Amino acid sequence: RKEVEQDPGPFNVPEGATVAFNCTYSNSASQSFFWYRQDCRKEPKLLMSVYSSGNEDGRFTAQLNRASQYISLLIRDSKLSDSATYLCVVNIGNAGNMLTFGGGTRLMVKP
Amino acid sequence: GAVVSQHPSWVICKSGTSVKIECRSLDFQATTMFWYRQFPKQSLMLMATSNEGSKATYEQGVEKDKFLINHASLTLSTLTVTSAHPEDSSFYICSARDWRPAGETQYFGPGTRLLVL
Numbered sequence: 058r059k060e061v062e063q064d065p066g067p068f069n070v071p072e073g074a075t076v077a078f079n080c081t082y083s084n085s086a087s088q089s090f091f092w093y094r095q096d097c098r099k100e101p102k103l104l105m106s107v108y109s110s111g112n113e114d115g116r117f118t119a120q121l122n123r124a125s126q127y128i129s130l131l132i133r134d135s136k137l138s139d140s141a142t143y144l145c146v147v148n149i150g151n152a153g154n155m156l157t158f159g160g161g162t163r164l165m166v167k168p
Numbered sequence: 169g170a171v172v173s174q175h176p177s178w179v180i181c182k183s184g185t186s187v188k189i190e191c192r193s194l195d196f197q198a199t200t201m202f203w204y205r206q207f208p209k210q211s212l213m214l215m216a217t218s219n220e221g222s223k224a225t226y227e228q229g230v231e232k233d234k235f236l237i238n239h240a241s242l243t244l245s246t247l248t249v250t251s252a253h254p255e256d257s258s259f260y261i262c263s264a265r266d267w268r269p270a271g272e273t274q275y276f277g278p279g280t281r282l283l284v285l
Contacts, residue, residue: 100261100276101212144211155202156263156274160211 060084061159063145069165074135078162080128080145090121092130093144095161101144104130135166171195172264174277181252182285188248189280191262197242198264202274203235206259218245252284 063080070076082090090107105112107119107128118131128145145159171194179187191201199220204212216237217225224237236248245264249256261279 098259098279098281100279102276103273155214155217157214158211 059160060157061145061147063143063159063162065160065162067163067165069167070135071167072135072137074166075131075133076135076164077132078130078143078145078164080130080159082126082128082145082147082157084147084149084157085126087126087147087149089148090128091146091148091156092117092119092128093146093158095142095144097142101146101158104143132164135164137166137168140164140166172198172262172275172277174260174262174280176280177278178281178283180283180285183253184251186248186250187252187282188246189260189262189282191245191247191264191277193243193264193266193275196264196266198245198266199242200265201239201245202263202265203237203245203247204261204263206261206279212261215247249282252282254284257282257284 061082068076092104093101094104095101105114105117105119107121109121111120116133120129132139142161142163144161147157173192173194175190181187201218203215205215206212214227215230218237218239220239220242226232234250239245259279259281262277263274266273
């Protein structure tokens, strides 16, 4: 079983749609959680951290369910510019503070 | 925000040559840097953790004699792919850890595309 699992997609949605991505992680000792965005042939960029209480940043809402070891990202009012791969990232807080990446979910927003 | 640079951004080389990739933190000191590799349509895989002034820690399956890492200063880590072969062709990305904000953030370099012919 992969440490961080995501549906690879692609998710093809029209502009203005609401889309949700899910992610599960296997290590119950995981301490911090993030969503990164990666555009084609570019490096990943931090989209938002994910907190237990849930957090929102504009059109983006992230939620964490520690009991189910599940993370979600909701994008409202999708824009064409949201087209990218969204990476679920987990830090188990070990000595090296290694980030473990999910395989990514590809989103295509169409006019 | 913090900036991490990588050089070169593209490398095309013949099989058997060695390639050095530099990763620099431009406006902060990074005692720890990470090297990742990403094959097409796959996620980032951590290769090694680079610690300033000490030996790198390699992930399982990554050959330390093939992927030489040097982190001689607080702002520079280098990855040398020795005797590169076509199967080493990949997107190599570094990240540097910045302790300055509340908590900790990793910033990624723009990546280096390596093509070995």
